Amino acid sequence: MNAIAYLRRYWQLYALLILPVSYFIIFKYGPMYGIIIAFKDFNFFQGINGSEWIGFDAFREVFAMSDFYKTLRNTLMLNGLDLLVSFPAPLILAIMLYELNIVWFKKLSQTILYIPHFISWVIIGGIVYQVFGTQSGMINNIVTSLGFESIPFLTDKSDWLITYLVVGVWQSAGWGTIIYLAALTGINRELFEAAEVDGAGRLRKIWSITLPSLKPTIVTLLIINVGHMIAIGFERPYIIGNTAVRDYSDVLSTFVYRIGIESGQYTLATVVGLFQAVVGLVFVLGANYFSKKLADQSIL
Amino acid sequence: MVKVANVKKKASMLLALTLASTMVLSACGSNNENKGSESTGGEGASGKPVTLKVEVFDRGNSPSGSTITKNYLTSYAQDNFGTPNNINLQYVPIPRSEEIQKLNVLMASGSDVPDIVFTYDSPTFYRYAQQGGLTELGELLDQYGPNLKKFLGEDTLAYGQYEGKQYALPAKRAHLGKYSSFIRQDWLDKLNLPVPQTTDELYNTLKAFKEKDPGQTGGKVIPLGMALASAQYEPLIWSFIQPVTEEQRYTLTQQLGSNDYPTLLPGFKDALQFMNRLYNEGLMSTDFSLDEDKKKLGEDAAKGLVGFFSEDDMNPFYADALYATLQKNIPDAKLSAVDVYTNSEGKHPKPEYAPVGLYLMIPKSSKNAVEAIKYLDWMASGDNLLNMQNGVEGENYTLQDGIPVTKADASDEVKNRIYNWGDMAIISNGKQLGDTEKNVEAYVFGMPEQFREETRKALSVSRSDTIKPVLFDRPIEAQSKYGTSLRDKFHEIIVKTTMVKPDQFDGTFESMMKDYMANGGQAILDERTKAYEAMK
């Protein structure tokens, strides 16, 4: 097929791409020249072009900070734990919901489960202290009334990790089910009937019918999640975290906020951002490569 | 195959081209925009009114019927200053909580920035001055702002100087006191105890509160209410700081953000040791490290669990605030303002505010610096400030001995006129009535009647034996660089050394201090020492 015939046949597909690609070029690549701030001593009033070049000086400065390595380690640790705990949670919850036979209860549960997603972190933070506080938190009130020592859920480093994960699962699991539930609508119900005839039990059916039909969605989400291993939202660690557990709760985003935004040093903030972007891209390409090899699926 | 490759190649080249061109285009665009807006600014002499843009904080609390850019006070300024001078006042709202970030972006964009901008953050002011983005105001002030200059005074203006030049006009602060301490007088009466006069006596009183539980809290008593906020820990810590020489004061103090911190001053470790003792003996709020917004402390105190605490001098007394709630819960509860923490000389030292509020600045890109100064000068002259802060005499307030007293029975509509006076009357922080005593009285009269006496006491506590902030004649760069990180580290020192078991106190303190010094503390110390040498 020559190029003209190819285009004649597929021009509509390319036409569809014109607007989306222009969007990315204008709104995403247009401002990307801002990356050069990382190599300049950024001066607000001289702008990006007018500021002085400093080469890799800012990189050297960031890489010499002990807080950078601490926050990098914490970011990877918290994201790694999230990948183990918070990533499977919505999947399990979605399957549980799918297995639910009472229609009204199913619909009602779905609606309520995603409420936490709508509560802003500032408010969640307040509630977390009321629930997990050592002195008069709800859980510790029960614990102490049973005659046990109160548990420092928020002020002991390892206990805090658990609190962080629990709050994360609580906040995001319901919301995360939505995408899986959408995927589950694609299952052919006849498959279940056939399996029943074969005498397959519930778990067996989940394992061999439900899960495989979710595989493409799981793999896609997994690849993207791995790509974001080094990026971390600001609010959750900042608001759930506190001074007593800063050894664990201080992450790259809070680090950037502190040295970059609060102190007005945009150069340093851009350096960290650029570092995160490069690592993130490498991670996502790596995950994509393995997924292609192992699961014959890729996003690129 | 070759053709396929060709198509691919062409496609990618095309993309690269468009990419490059948009980048160039957007870069060009920004340049043109800058030039365009520069040539259209200013020039009001020809009869066309000048538009003067003034920043205003938006807190999202505008009452129904007004907006942050159009309300009683904006009209007042337009009618009394704008229209007579052929100036159009335009207010540019900046979200209060994101002020610095938005201001940074506006400053960087060059053209959208208001003619008058401000911030409470002194490091931000220094940064703008250092990067050459501000108009020098010395001559303008002499020429167009005589009233303003007189109003602000030398002391306040000194804070707006950078390398000897006036780059900001700091607002004048009406009341410099910060903190007072409060004790449950009814508990003391019940136990027949006197008001503690020293830190040692306080310790014994706290012990008595704990053991005898005069509030019958069922073992929930918190003798000393603490939070991880400066109002709670500063009075305690500063009272342990030993008398210092002038040189020590300049070199060993560390200014992080807008406050001075005593991390390196002699006695800091003793203060922490005292906190550690209180904490481990169960005399202090267990969860103070989580309570950065003082919410928990407020709840505990309102519930009547707290025996003694320090706080911003006026905070407990507002209508519906802590004291009012406490009395609703426990009708015979009595809160007394007291000055207890004592240093080695028998004084009750505590920090006071710098005599400044907002740093008012005029960006270099502004073409209306003259009009901007005139606006601020107008605000400082005649009764304008009084009117902006208090509203209409007879409707909003009545004058008693020269002190405006808010009329409590005014309608909401009348009251709402001046809902944003603090953000509109930008040349002053607090009401200015000529001298400190009167200013303080204005605060007292702003409180519910039954709390006025106690408020007066708290306000005199907060003003006695105060420590003034250290002001260098040049900015300390390490402070603006490491300030925010070190403030967090400072809190970490307090939390960790307080919560650790007493036998691990020394080790924890040493390692925390080492971390603090390595992450900027040493740099600040070195720079301050050098700056002090140079200043002498």
Place this chain on the structure above:
Amino acid sequence: MRDRQAGRSFDVINAIAILFFVLLCLAPFLHIIAISLSSSRSIMSGEVSLIPVELNWNAYKQVFSDMSMIRSLGFTVMMTVLFTVLCMLMTIAAAYPLAKTKLKGRKIVMFIIVITMFFSGGIIPEYMLVRNLNLLDSIWALVLPGLISPFYLIILITFLQNIPDSLEESAEIDGSSHFRTLISIIVPLSLPVIATLSLFYGVGRWNGFTDTLMYITSPEMYPLQLKLYQLVQNNMVSELMQMEGATGQSMLQPESLKAASVIFATVPIMLVYPWLQRYFVSGVMLGAVKG
């Protein structure tokens, strides 16, 4: 028999586990409602948990009598609908061609898109761009910069790739153009995922406010979440706020008003999901077609 019994106990345990999680998710919401209906005394004393104490409706009266809140609700709804519709059009337009693995140039385009998931120019150049396009202080500043989320685009591509090729091929043999295939076969078959992504876009827009902080200056164009944020955030005590001294203190808003505003700003968008759930059922058809 034993199988059926095992199935039933599975159902019971499953239902109880879900109920437990449901209650956990409901509790904080009830707490906020309780706060919005309680007296300031009881809130300040920390007495309110799930049931209102000293019940009163003052906070809601205040919210509903504030015309700017009502207007803001109207603006937020309009902005969210406009944003969601445009986003879905753009995302579908991009996903359909990119789902075809054999399309030439696909890899390059995908790469261009994936890069933007990680690299961005930062806040200042983005502001300059919006300004140079003359979008500042207009609804378009809140709509155009976020039109396609690469993440959601990739999800949609994944879903489209699972539609059996046979369906499309048969349409192609019938002489249907790509446009027609997209509209008459692909979109109807993808309603569940389209509904899901619409929800994601819509909720994202509804809850987002950081861009409004930068791009919007006219109070008439403040979305609800921005007003809410101002209410909630202004009470945060920070080192900076401390500099304000008494000026800031006198401007604090009562907690019950904050809670009522949270409810006012959250309930409308929460109602969208139950409404969208109908599209999740219609998706069952896909299975039938596939089989």
